[in-house]
Amino acid sequence: xxxxxxxxxSAIISTGSAAGAAKLLHISQPAISKVLKHAEQSLxxxxxxxxxxxxxxxxEALRLREELGPLEDQLRRIRRLSATLAHGxxxxxxxxxxxxxxxxxxxxxxxxxxxxxxxxxxxxAVAHTREIxxxxxxxxxxxxxxxxxxxxxxxxxxxxxxxxxxxIAPAGWWPExxxxxxxxxxxxxNTQLISIDADxxxxxxxxxxxxxxxxxxxxxxxxxxPLAHALVENRVGVALVDSLTARxxxxxxxxxxxxxxxxxxxxxxxxxxxxxxxxxxxxxxxxSLREAAR
Numbered sequence: 001x002x003x004x005x006x007x008x009x010s011a012i013i014s015t016g017s018a019a020g021a022a023k024l025l026h027i028s029q030p031a032i033s034k035v036l037k038h039a040e041q042s043l044x045x046x047x048x049x050x051x052x053x054x055x056x057x058x059x060e061a062l063r064l065r066e067e068l069g070p071l072e073d074q075l076r077r078i079r080r081l082s083a084t085l086a087h088g089x090x091x092x093x094x095x096x097x098x099x100x101x102x103x104x105x106x107x108x109x110x111x112x113x114x115x116x117x118x119x120x121x122x123x124x125a126v127a128h129t130r131e132i133x134x135x136x137x138x139x140x141x142x143x144x145x146x147x148x149x150x151x152x153x154x155x156x157x158x159x160x161x162x163x164x165x166x167x168i169a170p171a172g173w174w175p176e177x178x179x180x181x182x183x184x185x186x187x188x189x190n191t192q193l194i195s196i197d198a199d200x201x202x203x204x205x206x207x208x209x210x211x212x213x214x215x216x217x218x219x220x221x222x223x224x225x226p227l228a229h230a231l232v233e234n235r236v237g238v239a240l241v242d243s244l245t246a247r248x249x250x251x252x253x254x255x256x257x258x259x260x261x262x263x264x265x266x267x268x269x270x271x272x273x274x275x276x277x278x279x280x281x282x283x284x285x286x287x288s289l290r291e292a293a294r
Contacts, residue, residue: 003075005039008032009047010072012055013065077138092121093281096132097145099224100202101268104244105161106145109288116284129201136273143282144271145289147242148201154274160286161268161293165206165260166246168228170235173256182261189215192237197223202266206240209262229255242266244293268293 001009011021011032018036022029040047047064048055057065097106102124110122127135129148135141136155150157167183188210195218196203202225210216220236222228225245232239233254243266246257270286 001039001043004035005042006068006071007075008035009039009061009064010068010075012036012048013057013061016054018055092123093143093279093285094123094125094135094141095143095145095282095285096125096127096135096141098129098132098147099126099226100147100242100245101145102126103226104248105289105292108292109285112288112291113281113285116288117281120281122281122285132271136271139273139276142272142276142279143285144269146269146271147266148269149267150269150271155271156274157269157271159267160270160290161244163242163244163266163268165202165209165240165262165264165266166243167238167240167258167260168232168246169238169256169258170232171254171256173238174258179256179258182259184261185210185213185216188238189213191216192220193218194220194222194228194231194237194239196225196228196240197221202242205264209240209260209264244268 007025008021011024012018015021015024018029018032022032025032036047045060046058047061048057050056106124110124113122125135125141129144129146129150132141132144132146133150133152133155136144137152144155146157147163167188193210193216196206198204198207200223220231222231225241226248228239228241229245229248231237240260246255268289270282272282
């Protein structure tokens, strides 16, 4: 099958008719029918059965679609990249950022950025690190912000902020004299612990930190640090988070914070695509982010 055959085949599968495929691909219905006929002649079997104006895929077509799935995904990514490149010079500063940063220091940084560039536009997307990598590689984002180290050869990750591990608990959980004393893993035994998904970079660090401690059990697991913070505010239990999340605002005086007895240092990374140096707009946002963190 040629790429044009695959494109038309996929459009018909998605819409159920030649008319729908024509509208989706912005070409005429006769052109759709011509490409479909050529595809079926080339393959030597029918792809669709005509039934009351609808095109119903044959068993062979359904099996073929299973194999074409990854290629269709790639073609969609190519279309997205093409659209992005077409808007290159006039598009806003696009930033993809993980939740732990988006809901803590980023709003203050963006406020300062907007004051510095009153005529510029910014698009913010909250995403996980793997999604940020893809957005940068496809040219859908100019800048990524994450706490997870990046090792892709086409991406550059620059540490811009240092963080530490912290424990947060509902107000009154610990005596005041303990708040400056680092939390030991043994203190979390028989405590309702809110854990971060171990597939997450920080979650894996925290899981390793308490792994050999008897009696440490988690009944609630979350995927984002802001959700862990909100659960602590509502007295669900204790959570281990980064210091940005620990300092984030919520209900007044609703959370206590203690450092964690660990030498592990976390970083916030600014990630860019290697062939696209950071724009002035992006550099100014990073400066605002550092100021907000301080």
